[in-house]
Amino acid sequence: MTHSVLIVDDNRISRDSLRDLFDAAGWQVTTRDNxxxxxxxxxxxxxDAVITGYFMPIIDGPHLLGILKGKAAFQSVPVVMLSTRSFEQIAEHTDTEKLAFFMSKPLNCEARQALVSRLSEVVVATKEKAA
Incomplete structure (x- = not known):
């Protein structure tokens, strides 16, 4: 079964790197800048999932998370936040209870594979729960 992911990051290199990672894993990938x-x-x-950066122009990751989780259609969609800041730092401005999980950037090879694996597990569990 193919999963779909929206990757949101204003950093083109990060966005393209994640797109390539999820493309290689067989996901349907859509990317956006903000x-x-x-x-x-x-x-x-x-x-099926959204991956967002923390810092972005116009609407940042914490605000995007709040808006998405305020929409009925996205309440059960897992959202992952990536940031160069620590979890403690992002928790000051983010309702972390709404996140599926958080990962620190930059992502090394092991962390990149863990991201795909962990998000795959969360998406499958979310779909099974909804069924």
Whole structure:
């Protein structure tokens, strides 16, 4: 079964790296540069998961998370946040209870594989729970 993921990050290198990682794992990948574009994409299609950066222009990761989780269609969609800041630092401005999980950037090879594996498990569990 193919999963779909929306990757939102204003850093092109990070976004492209994640796109390549999830493409190679067989996911259907959509990328966006910022939170406004992400919200527009979410109005047009359903995603099984969302990966967002913390710092972004216009709408940052914490605000994007809040907006998505405020929409009925996205309440059960797992959202992962990536940041160069620590979990403690992002928790000051983020409702971390709404996150599926958090990972620190940069992602080394082991962390990249863990991201795909862990998100795959969360998506499968979420789909099974909804069924």
């Amino acid at each position: 939170g406004i574009q992400a919200l527009q994409a979410c109005e047009q299609q359903h995603f």
